[in-house]
Amino acid sequence: GESVGLHLPTLSVQEGDNSIINCAYSNSASDYFIWYKQESGKGPQFIIDIRSNMDKRQGQRVTVLLNKTVKHLSLQIAATQPGDSAVYFCAETYSRGGSNYKLTFGKGTLLTVNP
């Protein structure tokens, strides 16, 4: 079946470095992508989203890049801080007609920021 996955299950970076978290998706019909951050003991928190008619979107210290040709999504975090340590999930969705849709999460990447 269709799935959303991640290349790297864990990523360890030094404080102040830039982080890049990757995600591959297989459903060519996906038209909306979201990155979530989940800290220990908390629910997923929305970070940034991107629609399929875009290839780049920037937020505060975060940038999402979308390459539809190779079905690849990445999250870039600038000047990574200890508070960025968390599991990061990509998620994809597409309209299935009417209001019927399903948000599919990728496997997640654990980001550890070393001081």
Next chain:
Amino acid sequence: DTEVTQTPKHLVMGMTNKKSLKCEQHMGHRAMYWYKQKAKKPPELMFVYSYEKLSINESVPSRFSPECPNSSLLNLHLHALQPEDSALYLCASSQGLGAKEKLFFGSGTQLSVL
């Protein structure tokens, strides 16, 4: 108020017990969700309510029974659970039901079934 509140935060129950998980939001959202998350795994959709009516049931066993008493509340009634049902149960809400709606998650209820 941009919070989704879940109670209890932790729950331990036996396989013969009946318990309920509760979720509340006051953002005026009309869609509410239950997700199940096993350790080190992504959340998996269980149920979706839209305008207080069940819209999606992802083939969840009947020992899980959702209820939406009003637009702000969502319950998950548990009965005769199995140890493999131990997981983090997450509630979420969104303004509407659609492919590009932003989901707001609660912190979850960590459930242990003995």
